[in-house]
Amino acid sequence: MAPARKLPRPFEMPWGRGEIVEEAAYTGEHHEPCIQLMEYTDGEGAGGHSIRFCTYNHRGQFQRSPLMLSDGDIEGLRRALKETPRLQALLRRLLD
DSSP: OOOOOOSSEEEEETTEEEEEEEEEEOOOSSOEEEEEEEEEEEETTTTOEEEEEEEEOTTSOEEOSOOOOOHHHHHHHHHHHTTOHHHHHHHHHHHO
């Protein structure tokens, strides 16, 4: 499991800002893949949600690169998602 970051915590995008309210993360061999539920409070997305697929390095720094997952990362994120009911529900909608 990855170390927990404080939740909720703020984010800001060019089209709006809000809080990251749920996060599933796994510390893998090369990085910390993460799936985040972002809840908008201001801007174009106010009142809505986004799911962000991202990665952090082992020092906890956000990485601006594509998220690539190994088999082990997928299993680790699957376990981490058990603690994030709202993210689970949105991802199920994606698969249905």
